Amino acid sequence: MSINKFFLLLYVFIGVVPVFSAADKSVTQMLYLQILNGIFIFYFLFFINKKNKLKFFENLKSFSFVFFLLFFCWALMSTSFSINKVESFRALTLIVTYLTTIPILYFLIHQIDGIKRFFVNMIIFLLTIEILTVISPYLFDVIVYNTYTYRSQAYSGLTGNINIAAFSILLKLPFAFYETINSKKTAFKVFNFLLILTGIFSIFTVLSTRGAILGLLFISLLLIFYKTLLFYRKKITFKSFLKIILIITLPLIFNVIANNYQIQFSSQNELNNLSNRLETVVDFEQASNNQRLRYWKQSFITGISNPIFGIGIGNWKLKGIETDQKKMKNYVVPYHSHNDFLEFFAETGLMGLIFYTAFIFFALIALIYFLIKSDKAHPILFYLILVFIAYGIDASLNFPFARPIQQMSFFSILIYSIFILKNEFGFNDSFALLKNKSMLSVFLIILFLAPLSLYSSIKIYNSSVQQVNLLRQFNFNLFNTPLSEIDTYEMDYPNISETTIPLNSFKGVFYLKAGQIEKAIDLFHKGRQSNPYLMINETYLGLSYYKLNMKDSSLYYSKKAFKNQPNNIAHYAHYVISLSMNEDTLGIKKAYDEIKKIREEPEIDNIYYLAIANLLDKDESREFLDDTAKNLLQSDETDNLTRANLYILEYGREKVIEADILYEMGEQLFSENKFLEAARKFEAAGKINPLELPYFMNAANAYFQISNLEKALENIDYVINNSKTQNGKAFYIKALIYIEKGKKYRIPACKLLRQSAENGFKDALNLGNVYCR
Template identity: 30%
Template sequence: MRSHTAPPVSTPLPFKEIRDGGLLLLCCVLYMAVHFIPNLGGYDVMGSQWFYLALLDFVAAIFILLNKSDYKAGARRIFSDRFTHLYMALVLLAGLSIFAAINKTEMLVCYVRLVTTVVAFLNLSVLLNNRVHLFGLIAQVVSMVLLLESLYALYTFFQGISSVKLDTLILSLKSNTGNKNIFAASLVVKVPFALYCIYTQKISGRILNLAALFLGILSIFIVNARSSYVGLLLVAGIYIAFCLLSFRKDKRKELLLYRAAYLLLPLLIALFCANMILTSAQSFQDEKGGYGTVTERLGTIGLTNDASNYRFALWRHAIDYSKHHPLMGCGFGNWKLASIPYEKEYIDDLNVPAHSHNDFLETTAELGLAGGMLLLALFVVLIVYTVRTLRSNADNHVKLAAVFSLLALAGYFVDAALNFPGERPVMQVFFALITALNVTAFNKSRESAASGQAQAVETSQDTNAIPPSTSYALFTMLAMLPVINLTFLTYQSLRAQLVVLPDLDNEALTLPLNQVSHIFPSIPNLTSTGQPIDAIVGRYFYENKQYEQAIQLFDKGSKANPYIFYSDFMKADVYYVRNQVDSAYKYATIAYYNRPRAKTYYQTLIAVCAKKKDTAAINKAFFTYTRYRRLQPFGWNMYLMGTLNVLQKGTKELLSMADSALRLFPQDPDLLVRRQEIINSMGIPTNGFQVPPNLQSTYQQLQAAGKDAFGRNDFNNAALYFVKAASISSEDYSNNENAAISYFNMKEYAKSIVYFDKVIESKKASDGKSEFFKGAALINLGKKAEGCALLQAAKAKGYQAAEAIIRSNCG
């Protein structure tokens, strides 16, 4: 009988290798797809992108769980790695910072983004285990993303080159990244992947990737982001150094020249083309803007505060805060709050310096010295890993994976040192991918060591301590549930912000209270611009005269952001309209002197001081405002308006101030009007008009209410008050004139003309003021000939402001 023996156990089938490789590639493609996720109705694109990544992390963990036997070794290996230990220590420290956080809710909102990035790194590392040979396919995917993004950016640029202002056009080149600097940085970190494909592929593959590399570099140059220039130069420098090291080993000059040319030729050609394109774009411009050719932008890079776009000052502030809080900073994600007191004398209005433009310094300010050192240590460890991989006897593709992932990390490092990639999903996806590739290559090189006994012992010792793939996947899925919830709520809030924030620019809010009061989720409690959401909602309650509810929301807003003083500003308005002048003055003073460059805070304080009849306080506010924003007419105009409101007549001193303002801003129409009002009110009696005795009190109250509303720029109510006053006394033409000017200021020119006509027809006004404003209204309505005729009439009556308007509109 013939004996039958069992066949030997075979190595994994090629099909399984193909399947696993395809699934890994699909996972990488899905992570890269975050570049193409739009804002989906959100105020900032990162809301939808973080939510997408959190969901993807969860799905990847499910896949690992379903294939736990395939990824058991990968899970154990990554959790035994020193880089992972450091990364997890950073995550733990960031989590503990909630106890020191200024705003604990904002800390959680930002913390889940860090968790999302770390889980992406762990997922990719587990999936990549023993699959470094797939680096080429991953690099090809990234290279194609680079090609697509570059083509779209260049298409957008050439579409608007002849019709859009160059600065506006360049700022629009941001794809789905948030702004042009992030977009340029994301291109820089993709360049090494395209370069790897050129370095390793045959001539047919090189052509496509050369196109991706050239167009990517061309896009980087056109975007005009100086930090990306620095990153690109560092990548080029390290790559050339690698080529020289390879030359020392193989001694082949022609190979050195070819390899160096792979990057240098596209770089130089792209530089030449970008300069030509940008020079051509400048020829379409009426005036030179802030952006120019590549060589011009390179010339502005320098170690000065002006050259660094104020980054040096931001860095000093972060360093100073870290000195005072070395053990635990302001809490993860809370630098946007802690930085505000440093910036109050430098940043206008309610803008906040959300980032220090250096992730290392910002992390130190948020987590203390230990946090900053841990973040820096991540980069140091990867450099050490790359060097050790190159010195090992690993296969060449493993060494190349280590080197080119380090090149991408160099591009990321520059952006982290000059911007804030830690907040942006498109950059964090790359950080997760780059670090996973580098760590996996290093671990593969350790496997290839000739003496593997020590490694085997180390692995056996770690086996019992390190969680297998099942534990990892289950724990990750559990941890990602609250992360998904928080990222979804943040995305929902950003959708609400897109609706509400533009409405805040309207003098009278247009959205109904019942919509706004329920539009925001409970988390976060700050907008993407750092404003307290409760205080914003409170403003709608205030506008609807529900003052008690408004005050409660303002108090909650103060806790969310105690340094922006928006709630104090709004409380001043509440107390002003309730005629609680002392309380209004208290909160207006707190708000303004803590944000002395805020235009609206200054305006409110002037209105409150005018109602309080406190010219000394008006003077103090004026001199404070002009110390910071002297070259703006708004501060002078508010001062003149407030003081005139208090005095109820012009004085020589006030006229002198108006003349001083007009010497600085000779054509400003508001200042011209204020000067004329001062002249008109000097020595002219304000009484003598016939008012029925039983209506005198009502008449005076209406006039006072109209003046108060006008002083607060509440022109709609001012007009209503003056119209009612005019119905009581037809002799006092100033009521109709003031109503007309109120409508004029609201740009309701047709309505203003109705009341100007009443003044002109009464023939009681001889100063030409109504003729002047009616003429200006007609010009705004497109009736230039009629308007200019009235302006000439106003000039003939001695209305001095008419001359400037005639020169600019009636030539």
């Protein structure tokens, strides 16, 4: 194998590079590309002859490279308008990585002998690996466990993400169609037909990515239309046309049938049904669709509002928080627009969008032109067009630019397309106005930028590794890493995490948990500079000032956090704490009403009633006991802390504590077999707090122990009559009372035992089997 082929394989097979402990696989892949670019540049400078070096410089005149170079220059200028310039340089690192890689791929593809066949075989081989790594864990789950997990990340193959995996397979499937339809070798036809079959199965069933499903159906329809057109123009025979139609449609039909069959193995079969999945595409109330539409609209408006240089490359992830903050749930931010074109429009303005779009579609327009113009066009041209369409769908729904694994495949196919056009039609893609000296200057600029970009990539990678620990501890609220170690972490480049939370904010939380509040406050203010839109710093500043007993500052920051991003339980909790500090019960009620309009977690009720219960006495609190509170009291699902706070609101703190003390005394007496005294304590507790039904149930049990059946019956009836849901244990105790009363109560006793068993009390079933036979 030639060195050029080896280099090309190293670029295209980037997906096999392990994540190496980074928070995001794309960070590792970017570093890998920079290292690989550095190795190639060293090889180019010292081992490639002058003739081939001149060819490399000549390749820099390619329209595609020039457009990407212009996009880089415009993106660089846009940093003057960035909110976070560090994040702009981070984004420029990726662009410089691609800027260095594109001419290298261009050189390699144009230098390899027999590239036509080699390239197709390489893509087919990569497609095979991708499909195997997706389907293998899926089949393992089905065979070993007789089930599988719907859209599990375990099925993401080389990519680390199921949506990326689906579109990566879709991008390469046109090559499998090309080989199946055009290959003259039966073995190749069969093998590639199986790739089509399993590739569609991966997209339809294993990955179930809606955009990829629609893309697959669309390119299949285009392929059918194109072959029908060829048949109509008598370019292919009826027999050939029929074979082609079967090659396209049979895998689709088979996979629709297979999808309906495999549903039985899934615990979420209603979700994995293909028709149900496609229905959600046009359901604009569906969460992900609604979210994408919001992001697209916000990106477009941002671009229109900043048409020249945009808001700065890499800064949409920050600006998107401001435009979507009322809809954001917790800290789930619009990190991408889910449309590369709209995102670049927002970040770099109209010219940036034009340059990037021209880079992609220059080759596509040339492919379409020569396909239409030539009667004897290479049969692969249409399949290459399908690749561009698949990528266009992906770039319109997702963010493949940020994923090196997708870009390496697409860049290679784009350059291969230009090579085919050159080879078949003498297509000239060089920008004639550019001189060799100017291209030498461009090369020197790349040489200068490459090591800077490599250094940046190393910093970003090291930070990403550290972020794994920061994110894990933040998510689980376990801050056990020593501050001495946290102090060694990179905080300034990059200065925000993969979730846009400033790294200084993470560090501030560690210091806050360690009781070093002044230091934490300083770090939170630094975090505000890195990301002024995410209110995590404001909410923790509110909490920090609360701990310092600074009421006004605590209220100012916690209110700002909650009012700007109300769909966040942490913001709500910290705001309520500040309001409690100021004894603002009406403010607490307003905050509660506001968040209840958008979410329903039980923690919201718990925080509210805890705050109110701590502030109000019995008489004041009654006005806060609305229908929701009364329903919570009657619900078996209400947690003990919420229930206790509601009791306090209803009866007052002192009375609730008094009842609880009497109840504990009754339990102690019961354990000493002093049943009468215990029963009286339970009843006394029940009189103070009649909402606590266990008081009455224990009283009934105590009276039963001393055969005071009437008093036992009176108490257990109170429990049964006042329980919102049927109580199996209460039915059981009443059955025991009837059994003790004698045989004439046998029938109602058996009915009660059956009711008790039906409501989950197992002892009733055993007793019923003996007593009621």
